[in-house]
Amino acid sequence: MKKDMDRMIIPKPAIVRLSTLYVLLENLEAEGKSMIYSAEIGKLLGVPSHTIRKDISFLRQAGTGNGYEITNLKNIIAEYLGFNKYKKACIVGMGRLGTVITTKNGFYSNQYAVVAGFDNNPEKIKKGRNDMDLYPMSKLKEVIDREQIKIGIITVPQSSARKVANELIDCGIKGIINFSPVLIEINREDVFIRNIFIAGEFNILSALISQYENKQTLGE
Amino acid sequence: MKKDMDRMIIPKPAIVRLSTLYVLLENLEAEGKSMIYSAEIGKLLGVPSHTIRKDISFLRQAGTGNGYEITNLKNIIAEYLGFNKYKKACIVGMGRLGTVITTKNGFYSNQYAVVAGFDNNPEKIKKGRNDMDLYPMSKLKEVIDREQIKIGIITVPQSSARKVANELIDCGIKGIINFSPVLIEINREDVFIRNIFIAGEFNILSALISQYENKQTLGE
DNA sequence: TTGATATCGTGAAAAGATTCACCGGAGTTG
DNA sequence: CAACTCCGGTGAATCTTTTCACGATATCAA
Numbered sequence: 001m002k003k004d005m006d007r008m009i010i011p012k013p014a015i016v017r018l019s020t021l022y023v024l025l026e027n028l029e030a031e032g033k034s035m036i037y038s039a040e041i042g043k044l045l046g047v048p049s050h051t052i053r054k055d056i057s058f059l060r061q062a063g064t065g066n067g068y069e070i071t072n073l074k075n076i077i078a079e080y081l082g083f084n085k086y087k088k089a090c091i092v093g094m095g096r097l098g099t100v101i102t103t104k105n106g107f108y109s110n111q112y113a114v115v116a117g118f119d120n121n122p123e124k125i126k127k128g129r130n131d132m133d134l135y136p137m138s139k140l141k142e143v144i145d146r147e148q149i150k151i152g153i154i155t156v157p158q159s160s161a162r163k164v165a166n167e168l169i170d171c172g173i174k175g176i177i178n179f180s181p182v183l184i185e186i187n188r189e190d191v192f193i194r195n196i197f198i199a200g201e202f203n204i205l206s207a208l209i210s211q212y213e214n215k216q217t218l219g220e
Numbered sequence: 221m222k223k224d225m226d227r228m229i230i231p232k233p234a235i236v237r238l239s240t241l242y243v244l245l246e247n248l249e250a251e252g253k254s255m256i257y258s259a260e261i262g263k264l265l266g267v268p269s270h271t272i273r274k275d276i277s278f279l280r281q282a283g284t285g286n287g288y289e290i291t292n293l294k295n296i297i298a299e300y301l302g303f304n305k306y307k308k309a310c311i312v313g314m315g316r317l318g319t320v321i322t323t324k325n326g327f328y329s330n331q332y333a334v335v336a337g338f339d340n341n342p343e344k345i346k347k348g349r350n351d352m353d354l355y356p357m358s359k360l361k362e363v364i365d366r367e368q369i370k371i372g373i374i375t376v377p378q379s380s381a382r383k384v385a386n387e388l389i390d391c392g393i394k395g396i397i398n399f400s401p402v403l404i405e406i407n408r409e410d411v412f413i414r415n416i417f418i419a420g421e422f423n424i425l426s427a428l429i430s431q432y433e434n435k436q437t438l439g440e
Numbered sequence: 441t442t443g444a445t446a447t448c449g450t451g452a453a454a455a456g457a458t459t460c461a462c463c464g465g466a467g468t469t470g
Numbered sequence: 471c472a473a474c475t476c477c478g479g480t481g482a483a484t485c486t487t488t489t490c491a492c493g494a495t496a497t498c499a500a
Binding site for chain 1: 236239242243302303306323395397401410413414421423425428430432
């Protein structure tokens with residue numbers, strides 16, 4: 001029953017899709033649904049059903065041939081992709097955005113826990129409005145080590161984002177979600193950065209829309 | 221001097237990179253820098269220099285052979301990708317996240333304007349704390365038509381996200397930035413959705429980190 | 441002007457991701 | 471227990487994207 005033996009490398013886009021699928025399955029499970037078909041998933045995710053089947057087939061252990069059992073599929077994805085390994089995160093920058101993001105109001109899954117918040121403004125770390133512990137920046141390494149945190153969120157202003165990113169990496173953080181509108185230089189293949197770049201999203205949409213329009217015009 | 225004639229189709233990932241590059245160039249320009257090399261850009265964006273050169277070469281009109289003039293490159297990208305076409309956006313959901321995102325605190329580029337905010341809670345649209353006009357949901361179509369808005373931001377709770385997305389699309393919106401933690405069904409190729417999915421980002425990082433670790437273990 | 445150096449631009453090769461098409465197993469029906 | 475239908479699984483074909491390698495062009499110094 002070779003499980004780890006032939007664990008192949010999954011295309012990155014497939015990882016991203018499966019990660020999203022996982023959240024979808026969580027939602028469906030909460031709604032009380034128990035089975036789902038590839039075609040249905042595809043519709044919900046906006047991708048063709050064969051893409052879904054292929055993605056799932058990379059896991060090499062899923063279905064029985066007739067639909068997917070939601071809880072089971074969810075667990076297989078979590079296990080295969082290692083979701084259960086790194087559940088703790090910390091956040092640097094307790095301004096308004098940082099506070100909103102980490103408030104348990106449904107904008108982040110309760111599967112993960114943001115266990116520590118940092119800011120170098122003492123005022124910001126006084127307010128006990130959050131569900132997590134707040135610390136000054138000087139405690140960064142201590143807390144990350146103690147809590148074994150591997151994921152960091154950056155919500156500091158532009159000017160200090162890069163510095164903070166480097167500090168996090170030095171403290172052993174392996175994954176960063178960056179909300180600050182600045183690009184972070186990465187030159188280590190063992191650290192992953194997800195830039196959530198609101199200004200960039202506008203540009204991307206703008207470009208996609210007008211590229212689509214051009215295509216239409218050319219085609220006619 | 222055929223410009224539009226041989227306008228080729230640019231790979232989507234290249235569009236996304238160029239869109240990000242644009243924001244980088246804005247930053248650099250603001251810092252007073254005037255020239256930049258592909259290697260430098262690559263370092264800042266975390267991609268190899270040849271990828272940058274290739275991306276820029278899709279534009280077919282850029283360099284002189286020795287570095288890029290920042291302002292010029294910026295303008296070429298904007299022109300080619302149509303950034304100057306759709307600058308107006310609206311936002312639905314004036315809760316805390318919606319308010320933070322649209323506050324001019326540096327989290328979104330001043331190149332775009334969120335000109336209207338909607339909410340169906342009359343309380344939320346009373347506070348004059350924002351820089352934009354606020355309306356009840358009933359005015360959606362009227363305002364979108366009048367202002368010729370093509371981009372919409374969704375910051376409503378999970379339960380109504382899908383409904384809101386459909387309403388926006390019905391009103392003629394062509395690009396959506398969705399912050400709600402729910403997947404939106406799209407079955408129109410003329411509407412583009414960018415899901416900013418915080419819970420999903422955690423999963424993705426978690427998966428990338430553990431996939432990396434597996435690779436390391438296998439390789440040794 | 442000439443040579444040396446640095447950097448871009450791009451066609452072609454390689455790698456990577458998606459789509460296709462068909463096989464086979466699981467339910468279902470009579 | 472066939473026969474039929476519906477789906478998932480997956481190798482192979484196709485399509486897309488990235489990487490490579492090298493010719494061409496600009497810059498600078500002497």
